[in-house]
Amino acid sequence: MPDYMSVSNDFSQDGSRAAALKAQEYLQARLEATTSTTSFRSIPIIDLTSSFSLSIADRQSVASRINEACTTVGFFYITGHGIPQSVCDATLELAARFFHELPEESKEAIHMKHSNHFRGYEPAAFSSVNSFESKETKEAFNWGYEAGLDPTGGDGKYVELDGSTDGSKNQWPSEAELPGFYKGIAKYYGHVLQLARHLCRLFALSLALPENYFEPLITHPGGIARLIRYPPSTNPKPLSELNEDEEIGLGAHTDYECFTLLLQDSNPGLEILSPDGHWISAEPVKGGIVVNVADFLMRWTNERYKSTVHRVVNRTAKERYSIPLFFSINYDEKVETLPSCKTEDSDSKFPPITAGRYVLDRLALTVDTGKY
Numbered sequence: 001m002p003d004y005m006s007v008s009n010d011f012s013q014d015g016s017r018a019a020a021l022k023a024q025e026y027l028q029a030r031l032e033a034t035t036s037t038t039s040f041r042s043i044p045i046i047d048l049t050s051s052f053s054l055s056i057a058d059r060q061s062v063a064s065r066i067n068e069a070c071t072t073v074g075f076f077y078i079t080g081h082g083i084p085q086s087v088c089d090a091t092l093e094l095a096a097r098f099f100h101e102l103p104e105e106s107k108e109a110i111h112m113k114h115s116n117h118f119r120g121y122e123p124a125a126f127s128s129v130n131s132f133e134s135k136e137t138k139e140a141f142n143w144g145y146e147a148g149l150d151p152t153g154g155d156g157k158y159v160e161l162d163g164s165t166d167g168s169k170n171q172w173p174s175e176a177e178l179p180g181f182y183k184g185i186a187k188y189y190g191h192v193l194q195l196a197r198h199l200c201r202l203f204a205l206s207l208a209l210p211e212n213y214f215e216p217l218i219t220h221p222g223g224i225a226r227l228i229r230y231p232p233s234t235n236p237k238p239l240s241e242l243n244e245d246e247e248i249g250l251g252a253h254t255d256y257e258c259f260t261l262l263l264q265d266s267n268p269g270l271e272i273l274s275p276d277g278h279w280i281s282a283e284p285v286k287g288g289i290v291v292n293v294a295d296f297l298m299r300w301t302n303e304r305y306k307s308t309v310h311r312v313v314n315r316t317a318k319e320r321y322s323i324p325l326f327f328s329i330n331y332d333e334k335v336e337t338l339p340s341c342k343t344e345d346s347d348s349k350f351p352p353i354t355a356g357r358y359v360l361d362r363l364a365l366t367v368d369t370g371k372y
């Protein structure tokens with residue numbers, strides 16, 4: 001039986017649990033807010049091609065667009081990101097194979113309930129990202145960073161969410177049962193991890209920081225990723241203002257880490273909340289990956305960058321697959337408001353937190369630990 005809350009380590013006293021509980025309150029407040037002067041109706045598309053240029057002016061111009069997107073919507077699509085379409089398609093196919101081909105008893109053997117780090121298979125209705133909505137229809141397979149998945153090999157100092165350093169906590173299906181699964185996942189993960197490192201440089205530029213500002217913080221980064229399957233809707237109907245009878249795939253939430261890179265198949269389902277109370281569909285964009293600001297970037301910037309509330313509702317008669325990577329700085333590093341983002345009157349809205357501990361505390365709030 002996993003014991004999420006009794007992990008004892010140096011990080012437990014740093015206020016991360018209080019911060020995780022506050023994030024839940026923030027979410028509820030955002031869902032209730034109906035009047036706001038800030039609103040958006042669309043999600044920008046940013047072509048990254050010139051961010052790979054040797055010219056700093058080219059890189060800076062992409063960074064400026066990122067700044068604009070992060071201070072308004074908190075979400076944007078990237079195209080020209082360099083991950084081959086064939087790799088993306090093959091990974092989405094692997095996701096379908098995982099859920100359809102792996103026998104139930106093999107899924108049970110790698111069930112998340114065996115993990116203290118929320119890794120492995122989670123069936124539908126097992127976790128709820130917030131406590132105030134109906135059970136979620138999604139099922140998922142979750143894994144985290146391993147040096148073997150990192151094309152750079154890492155710095156050999158990987159630290160887990162709870163501060164432990166004794167190796168990978170992942171639970172993989174066997175090669176015999178799903179041939180090629182690990183290799184295929186490793187291929188996509190390697191690409192998306194390198195893309196996340198590239199984006200860290202652009203985020204730094206976007207905040208008028210030295211381009212390599214985040215580099216020392218991502219030498220053994222946190223990188224939880226998941227394959228998610230949303231079943232077809234039993235009552236397909238379009239997004240409406242009424243918000244009635246929704247089959248919640250994944251409840252309303254903000255992401256916990258620096259930012260998320262999301263690969264989605266061709267079926268819509270992701271919806272993001274404009275501050276004036278409207279849900280906007282993040283329709284799939286051909287060749288595009290969705291990027292969203294998550295809580296660390298919001299905290300670093302004292303809320304200049306928006307960690308926007310989002311959810312998933314599959315309103316179609318088809319199943320939907322998505323694959324997010326939640327990119328974090330090294331889990332043993334602290335997230336503290338950037339000096340340039342403190343203002344004279346507001347100072348810092350958020351106390352410092354330890355990255356891994358905060359993620360663990362937020363994950364722990366998504367499961368009913370009394371359940372098993």
Ligand SMILES: O=C(O)CCC(=O)C(=O)O
Nearest residue numbers: 228255264270312322324
């Ligand atoms: O499935 C999606 O489109 C979004 C998933 C998501 O928001 C999450 O896993 O945090």
Ligand SMILES: [Fe+2]
Nearest residue numbers: 253254255310
């Ligand atoms: Fe999310």
